[in-house]
Amino acid sequence: MALNRNLQKLFNIAQKSERLGIGLMSGTSLDGLDIALCRFTGHGMQTQFELLNFTTIPYDEHFKGEVRQVFAKRQADIEKLTLLNAYIGGYHADLILQALEQWQIKPTEVDYIASHGQTIYHAPERQHLQPGYPNATLQIGDGDHIAVKAGIITISDFRQKHIAGGGEGAPLALYGDVLLGSKAGENRLLLNIGGIANATWLPDSQNLNEVFSTDIGPGNTMIDAACKKYFDKPFDKEGEIARSGTVNQNLLNALLQHPFFHQKLPKTTGPEVFNLALAEKTITDSGIGSVSPADLIATLTAFTGSSIVQFVNSYVSTYVNIYASGGGASNPVVMAYLKQHLPKANISNTSALGINPDAKEAILFALLGNEALVGEPIAIGTNPAVLMGKFGFPY
Secondary structure, three states, X not given: OOOOHHHHHHHHXXXXXXXXXXXXXXXXXXXXXXXXXXXXXXXXXXXXXXXXXXXXXXXXXXXXHXXXXXXXXXXXXXXXXXXHHXXXXXXXXXXXXXXXXXXXXXXXXXXXXXXXEEEEEEEOHHHHOOOOOOOEEEEEOOHHHHHHHHOOOXXXXXHHHHHHOOOOOOOOHHHHHHHHHOOOOOOXXXXXXXXXXXXXXXXXXXXXXXXXXXXXXXXXXXXXXXXXXXXXXXXXXXXXXXXXXXXXXXXXXXXXXXXXXXXXXXXXXXXXXXOHHHHHHHHHHOOOOOOOHHHHHHHHHHHHHHHHHHHHHHHOOOOOEEEEEOHHHXXXXXHXXXXXXXXXXXXXXXXXXXXXXXXXXXXXXXXXXHHHHHOOOOOOOOOOOOOOOEEEOOO
């Protein structure tokens, strides 16, 4: 019996010597949709890739407002959540088609789309503490809607398989970091400072049993929230607000006592934990008194830097090459803090590895899509050896 045309197309793509894939990343900062067009050959440790095009299409304030109604909230309007699941899928498809038109590439030339989706709630067991319930996470922006509207096979909802295999659903950067970032003879830490900061430790031995990836703590999420509330700005451009303020050391010390920092690795977290309400509650509970908006942002910026420094000093060789990516890697105040407090580390960004630091997460999801098509499960440290992603077909 012949395969139906969807499965036949999938089979044909898997048999190709090289594949053209689009990786999508929409992070907790809600800046916009990262779209990376990549060419892949091979799989696993033999993966080779080329970034052909990259763009970030900003979200408008209306869209951000719609998502924020259900984002990182224990209670939300279930109808709005249902509507957004379909709407975001179609919206992302529109943005992909817009990018392809700009790049003068036909959708029929693209083999697949790998979509992270929009995280709405992340709830590992260590966080929700509800007996009998497993690790859980929810990303919306349905892959079938992307596939049908864009006319391209779409692989999505990657985090669920990681959880089903015994993980926490994050950080998934681990797999791409290992395949694209390892180097014998060099201790590397691939540090991503997005809404949440996470890192992958790549030892010079290239022993996969020694590799680990973990969330560290807050990245930009608390800084961005304070900028939005007090300055009506989406983020602290060039760290200008942080520079204008003074770090409140008492507040910083109190924030660093959060129980998350004492939990064993690997671990995950999200804006459900590290948010502006946490900072405001810490100010009240610690009896610190009033903290000016500029001082608050200066302190939250130092909080991001301090939690990363604390992590490196506790778990990683201080003689390490750190390659940063994500929005925080473009914040000169955060980067200066790391260089000042980690003097033995060599700190740069992932462009030194041939990976655009702004595109890195979108590239990594394109890579996970390539693995879903032609790879085999890889055991890395304590992470589940699984292939991730669900396939959505255009017809």
